[in-house]
Amino acid sequence: xxxxxxxxxxxxLELRRGVxxxxxxxxxxQPHYGYSLRKQLQDGGIDIDEGTLYPLIRRLAEQExxxxxxxxxxxxxxxxxxxxxLGTTLLSQLTDEWQHLNTALASLLATTSQETQ
Amino acid sequence: xxxxxxxxxxxxxxxPKEKQQEIGRELNxxxxxxxxxLTEQQGQLSDAQLSALLIDMGHxxxxxxxxxxLQPLINTDLMPMYKNxxxxxxxxxxxxxxxxxxxxxxxxxDMGLISYLHGLASGFIEPxxxxxxxxxxxxxxxxxxxxxxxxxxxxxxxxxxxxxILP
Numbered sequence: 001x002x003x004x005x006x007x008x009x010x011x012x013l014e015l016r017r018g019v020x021x022x023x024x025x026x027x028x029x030q031p032h033y034g035y036s037l038r039k040q041l042q043d044g045g046i047d048i049d050e051g052t053l054y055p056l057i058r059r060l061a062e063q064e065x066x067x068x069x070x071x072x073x074x075x076x077x078x079x080x081x082x083x084x085x086l087g088t089t090l091l092s093q094l095t096d097e098w099q100h101l102n103t104a105l106a107s108l109l110a111t112t113s114q115e116t117q
Numbered sequence: 118x119x120x121x122x123x124x125x126x127x128x129x130x131x132x133p134k135e136k137q138q139e140i141g142r143e144l145n146x147x148x149x150x151x152x153x154x155l156t157e158q159q160g161q162l163s164d165a166q167l168s169a170l171l172i173d174m175g176h177x178x179x180x181x182x183x184x185x186x187l188q189p190l191i192n193t194d195l196m197p198m199y200k201n202x203x204x205x206x207x208x209x210x211x212x213x214x215x216x217x218x219x220x221x222x223x224x225x226x227d228m229g230l231i232s233y234l235h236g237l238a239s240g241f242i243e244p245x246x247x248x249x250x251x252x253x254x255x256x257x258x259x260x261x262x263x264x265x266x267x268x269x270x271x272x273x274x275x276x277x278x279x280x281x282i283l284p
Contacts, residue, residue: 034143035150051175054147055183058140078146 020048022098024056025083025091028066033078057081065090120164121148124171131181140184148174191256199256206248214241 023046027037034054041048060066065087070079083091125144129137151170156162162170174180191199218236222228228236 033150034147035154050147050151051180051183054143058143058184076146076149077142078150079143 019098020046020052020056021060022091022094023048024053024060025065025087025094028057028081028083028087029091031080031082033080037081060087120167120171121145121152124148124174124177127177128181128184131178132185136185144180190253195256199252202252203249206252207245210244210248211241214244 023041027040032040038048038050038053061068061081064084066081067084068079068081070077125141128144129141132140152162214237218233218240221236222233
């Protein structure tokens with residue numbers, strides 16, 4: 001049973017990894033700094049810990065999918081991220097991909113659940 | 118706040134020089150935001166609460182690894198070639214050493230089986246370690262060559278497929 005839980009955790013992590021990229025890109029149509037992005041994702045039902053999120057945004061920015069700038073607000077500097085032009089193009093392609101996958105999977109999963117019944 | 122400073126410094130120590138400043142600055146901003154949010158909920162944070170928050174973020178070296186993952190000594194693409202070469206070299210070294218030690222054994226009168234085996238092993242290990250080092254050093258520039266050949270300047274190629282943006 002413990003084995004099964006560990007395996008489930010690992011597979012969930014793998015499954016989530018790609019989706020998180022999509023979630024982050026989609027949320028960054030509006031500018032966000034690290035903490036506000038995390039809050040927004042959390043409010044949207046996607047729980048992501050800071051150890052995953054912050055390196056991920058940095059990586060996406062290094063890949064030029066995000067633009068970033070330091071801004072002063074409330075007496076504190078914060079690095080704001082927003083979707084770049086490249087990021088916008090990619091997001092729309094990824095969205096198509098996601099929708100395609102989602103439809104395909106939905107019918108696959110539906111037939112499997114019918115068979116098991 | 119002294120604690121936060123020390124935490125960030127500990128993370129920075131584990132990062133490559135050129136990224137220390139940037140990541141440290143950003144990490145500081147993120148931690149400050151988190152502290153603000155907690156303060157709003159629970160009032161002024163005690164030292165214990167602050168250290169609990171930092172412990173929750175993870176060990177500094179773990180945090181550093183999340184930002185800059187460790188690069189393997191040998192590129193994964195080169196792994197099969199590395200293994201082949203390694204086993205070939207190992208075989209040749211062993212053969213040479215067997216010949217050498219056997220010759221010494223045959224020509225000496227008082228060399229027993231134990232000292233034969235000892236000679237075989239000790240004569241083998243020294244060139245082996247030299248070769249391992251050599252192959253590692255050889256593999257490092259090879260990696261650079263591959264990177265240049267594919268025109269990929271960073272470790273994270275500009276993605277055009279879903280798979281390639283994954284960390």
